[in-house]
Amino acid sequence: MNQNKFTRRDFLKMMAASAAFATATKIFPGILFAQNEQNQMLTQTLNDANLTAQDVAWHKAPCRFCGVGCGLLIGIAEGRAVAVKGDPASPVNKGLCCVKGYHSVMALYGQDRLTTAYVRRDGQLVPTSIDEALDIVADKMKETIQAHGKDSVSIYGSGQWTIPDGYVANKLFKGAIGTNNVEANARLCMASAVTGFITSFGADEPMGCYDDIDYADVFVLWGNNMAEMHPVLFSRMLDQRLQRKHVKILDIATRSTRTSLAANRSYIFNPQTDLAIANAICYEIIHNGWTHRTFVAKHCTFKQGLTNPGYGLEDNYVFNDEVSDISFDQFKAYLKDYTPEKVAELSGISARDIRYIASLYGDPNLKVTSFWCMGVNQHTRGTWMNNLIYNIHLLVGKISTPGNSPFSLTGQPSACGTVREVGTLTHKLPYGTVDNEAARQKAAEIWQVPVENIPPKPTYHTVEMFRALDRGDIRFMWIQVTNPMVSMPKLKRYRDGSQKEGRFIVVSEVYPTPTTDIADVILPSAMWIEREGLFGNSERRTQHWDQLINPPGEAMSDTLQLIEVARRMGYGDLFAWDETTHIEDIWNEYIRFHEGAKHGMAPYAELRQNPGLRWPYVNGQETRWRYNAEHDPAAANDEDNIFNFYGKPNGKAWIFFRPYEPAPEEPNEEYPFWLCTGRVVEHWHTGSMTRRIPVLHQAVPQAYAELHPDDAKKLDIRHGDLIRLVTPRGSIEIPASVGQRGRPAAQQVFVPFFDESLLINELTLDAFCPISKEPDYKKCAVRVEKV
Amino acid sequence: MIVKSYLIYPLPQQKSSLQDKLQQFPQCDVIPATNQDLLVLVTATDNQTDDETLYTQIKHLPQIQVITLISGHNDHIIPLQTTH
Numbered sequence: 096m097n098q099n100k101f102t103r104r105d106f107l108k109m110m111a112a113s114a115a116f117a118t119a120t121k122i123f124p125g126i127l128f129a130q131n132e133q134n135q136m137l138t139q140t141l142n143d144a145n146l147t148a149q150d151v152a153w154h155k156a157p158c159r160f161c162g163v164g165c166g167l168l169i170g171i172a173e174g175r176a177v178a179v180k181g182d183p184a185s186p187v188n189k190g191l192c193c194v195k196g197y198h199s200v201m202a203l204y205g206q207d208r209l210t211t212a213y214v215r216r217d218g219q220l221v222p223t224s225i226d227e228a229l230d231i232v233a234d235k236m237k238e239t240i241q242a243h244g245k246d247s248v249s250i251y252g253s254g255q256w257t258i259p260d261g262y263v264a265n266k267l268f269k270g271a272i273g274t275n276n277v278e279a280n281a282r283l284c285m286a287s288a289v290t291g292f293i294t295s296f297g298a299d300e301p302m303g304c305y306d307d308i309d310y311a312d313v314f315v316l317w318g319n320n321m322a323e324m325h326p327v328l329f330s331r332m333l334d335q336r337l338q339r340k341h342v343k344i345l346d347i348a349t350r351s352t353r354t355s356l357a358a359n360r361s362y363i364f365n366p367q368t369d370l371a372i373a374n375a376i377c378y379e380i381i382h383n384g385w386t387h388r389t390f391v392a393k394h395c396t397f398k399q400g401l402t403n404p405g406y407g408l409e410d411n412y413v414f415n416d417e418v419s420d421i422s423f424d425q426f427k428a429y430l431k432d433y434t435p436e437k438v439a440e441l442s443g444i445s446a447r448d449i450r451y452i453a454s455l456y457g458d459p460n461l462k463v464t465s466f467w468c469m470g471v472n473q474h475t476r477g478t479w480m481n482n483l484i485y486n487i488h489l490l491v492g493k494i495s496t497p498g499n500s501p502f503s504l505t506g507q508p509s510a511c512g513t514v515r516e517v518g519t520l521t522h523k524l525p526y527g528t529v530d531n532e533a534a535r536q537k538a539a540e541i542w543q544v545p546v547e548n549i550p551p552k553p554t555y556h557t558v559e560m561f562r563a564l565d566r567g568d569i570r571f572m573w574i575q576v577t578n579p580m581v582s583m584p585k586l587k588r589y590r591d592g593s594q595k596e597g598r599f600i601v602v603s604e605v606y607p608t609p610t611t612d613i614a615d616v617i618l619p620s621a622m623w624i625e626r627e628g629l630f631g632n633s634e635r636r637t638q639h640w641d642q643l644i645n646p647p648g649e650a651m652s653d654t655l656q657l658i659e660v661a662r663r664m665g666y667g668d669l670f671a672w673d674e675t676t677h678i679e680d681i682w683n684e685y686i687r688f689h690e691g692a693k694h695g696m697a698p699y700a701e702l703r704q705n706p707g708l709r710w711p712y713v714n715g716q717e718t719r720w721r722y723n724a725e726h727d728p729a730a731a732n733d734e735d736n737i738f739n740f741y742g743k744p745n746g747k748a749w750i751f752f753r754p755y756e757p758a759p760e761e762p763n764e765e766y767p768f769w770l771c772t773g774r775v776v777e778h779w780h781t782g783s784m785t786r787r788i789p790v791l792h793q794a795v796p797q798a799y800a801e802l803h804p805d806d807a808k809k810l811d812i813r814h815g816d817l818i819r820l821v822t823p824r825g826s827i828e829i830p831a832s833v834g835q836r837g838r839p840a841a842q843q844v845f846v847p848f849f850d851e852s853l854l855i856n857e858l859t860l861d862a863f864c865p866i867s868k869e870p871d872y873k874k875c876a877v878r879v880e881k882v
Numbered sequence: 883m884i885v886k887s888y889l890i891y892p893l894p895q896q897k898s899s900l901q902d903k904l905q906q907f908p909q910c911d912v913i914p915a916t917n918q919d920l921l922v923l924v925t926a927t928d929n930q931t932d933d934e935t936l937y938t939q940i941k942h943l944p945q946i947q948v949i950t951l952i953s954g955h956n957d958h959i960i961p962l963q964t965t966h
Contacts, residue, residue: 108924111887114953115922127916607966790953852963
């Protein structure tokens with residue numbers, strides 16, 4: 096059959112219909128279209144193209160965009176992905192999709208897709224065979240190690256790495272080469288969630304799951320525009336509110352968004368004061384006697400850490416927290432600085448509102464789920480904010496039971512699966528941390544390398560890794576599935592550093608980006624369903640998909656690129672997998688790290704059959720609520736205790752006193768506004784894929800700066816006027832947005848970061864949380880000028 | 883080429899009649915909901931003029947209560963600005 100019979104017009108019509116179905120489903124939950132009209136429309140368009148429905152095969156795959164992990168059904172005809180629909184069998188999205196998901200397959204077919212390797216010769220990127228390019232990468236890495244040592248080479252990946260990609264990268268760099276220079280862009284989005292979990296519970300990832308949405312009476316959203324960033328979960332929440340009229344949604348944020356409009360109540364607070372608000376809620380809970388005393392006595396201990404740790408603005412910054420015991424009474428005494436009245440003055444949220452929020456958490460008859468994402472995590476006190484939300488839930492005992500969940504959402508499809516579980520951060524191994532001898536022994540045994548190969552000390556977290564590249568401590572960097580020349584804060588320093596003499600940059604990508612612009616070698620990557628893979632989503636669900644179509648040209652999966660380079664470097668014995676079965680072989684090797692009731696992973700065959708399975712996977716069963724013996728076999732200890740926070744040696748979670756501390760850079764006379772950056776529903780991160788999907792690009796073709804109407808009026812700025820934003824790090828000219836999608840508070844500016852032609856990260860600050868090392872993209876000082 | 887999708891709310895008791903009317907336009911595909919008074923309409927036209935003419939004809943159909951644009955694709959409106 097002729098490949099062109101299924102026309103682009105047919106494809107676009109199907110995508111347009113899908114978007115309408117999705118919207119209708121959100122407006123009328125449970126709406127039905129006659130006899131699966133989506134398929135009827137497909138049949139009609141196929142008929143127009145002289146194809147039959149039998150020519151379209153539907154296969155499951157998780158969406159490759161955000162961390163929700165929606166299950167999709169991908170329609171394949173004549174070797175091309177021609178249609179998408181939500182998978183009704185997926186418990187995550189129950190057949191729903193967002194606008195990015197419905198258009199996801201179009202991201203495969205952008206006109207400037209990279210199909211061949213490029214090597215920089217005499218300053219120009221020249222098309223080169225992939226075999227030769229891989230030879231060059233391996234030779235350059237060996238040469239760099241010989242000249243500058245093992246810690247002069249590095250890899251920087253992503254929460255969009257598949258699990259096999261991350262696993263092979265970790266094994267190659269930490270096990271074979273012997274450097275801990277492995278980092279991922281998830282450091283920029285959820286590292287604070289990890290350190291929050293580790294410090295409070297001793298084990299990473301949420302105790303609850305998306306089923307909590309079906310049970311909770313109250314949803315508290317902390318700094319989290321869920322309507323745009325996690326739209327399918329948001330739809331599920333709205334659906335619950337429609338079905339159960341008493342359900343409430345509270346939005347606590349620094350900017351009014353689509354989420355705020357849909358919420359029952361919207362609270363706009365002054366940047367950074369969420370720390371004080373959370374403490375005020377704890378104050379109210381204790382002051383009013385809402386503490387669940389039995390739960391706290393049995394399952395919690397009180398702690399404090401160091402204060403005033405700084406902000407990581409200087410190179411080689413080091414901070415080691417020192418945690419000490421405190422009593423409940425000491426904790427209570429510390430909270431006296433956080434009465435609702437005092438915090439109202441600081442935060443801008445009234446004392447009455449603070450009391451109301453606390454009363455919902457404190458009401459023993461209400462189940463409360465808290466959701467948060469970048470507002471809490473991208474924060475110079477991000478770990479503390481995570482701790483504080485756990486404090487609230489622990490004080491009232493609302494945790495690890497259906498509907499009672501402190502739940503940190505992730506931004507990327509496998510931030511959990513690949514970065515957190517495989518451990519593609521400098522300090523991590525697939526099981527445990529590099530500074531733990533037993534963890535190194537275990538890794539060495541499974542990887543079949545001498546334990547001495549794995550260095551016992553972490554090297555560089557992401558910001559410091561790019562600083563090291565600038566300084567020359569790192570000379571070689573391999574970047575896969577991410578676009579740091581758009582996403583790094585204080586971008587100019589790191590862009591300039593990457594182009595200094597003696598640096599060598601390899602970029603594995605699917606489209607040209609500002610990051611491929613700085614590359615010495617570009618390797619064309621197979622994308623998503625062009626290769627077999629696995630992702631792990633926000634609720635501990637691992638999802639597998641088969642290769643459904645061939646990659647274009649010489650494009651190759653990142654997993655195979657890494658294996659090919661490993662073999663060329665002489666490590667072939669460690670990566671002796673057959674190309675046809677390598678994903679299954681890698682999975683089987685990897686899950687040995689997690690054997691046991693606390694983190695057991697589902698077998699490969701089970702994952703192929705199911706729309707994802709949640710770990711701990713024990714005796715053929717998923718675990719929905721961890722640390723609760725009624726749901727989690729690992730939590731069973733004695734008959735008196737349902738709960739067991741087994742990440743801590745004594746099974747008790749830690750309630751931390753964490754104070755309010757100011758942001759490192761606040762508005763002043765010269766730079767009188769706050770600058771906050773973020774995302775929009777139509778675009779995925781730096782836009783390298785979604786900007787090539789015409790419908791999404793047309794919807795939001797360029798970035799903009801949202802201003803409060805009063806500020807716009809004072810500065811004589813109208814919607815669409817060009818304005819200049821200036822910080823001590825740089826300036827950009829950008830159209831103003833007034834009275835449109837989002838509305839920042841007065842004296843604040845919001846700019847989305849998806850647009851590579853308007854790089855807002857030229858202006859942002861590279862301050863980070865001293866514990867998680869996650870930068871704060873939400874707060875710095877900026878000046879607004881009319882051009 | 884311009885491809886758009888709309889949600890259309892018909893006036894009470896007018897859903898079938900509206901569906902028939904819309905199906906008379908060769909540029910239109912119509913998909914009715916079975917348990918709500920709602921239609922999904924997908925239009926495909928060759929250029930801006932044809933699109934505007936079609937939309938004018940549709941929006942004046944007397945059976946329509948509300949018509950809402952959901953998605954739109956136009957090959958030639960805004961070129962992608964990249965830095966490469």
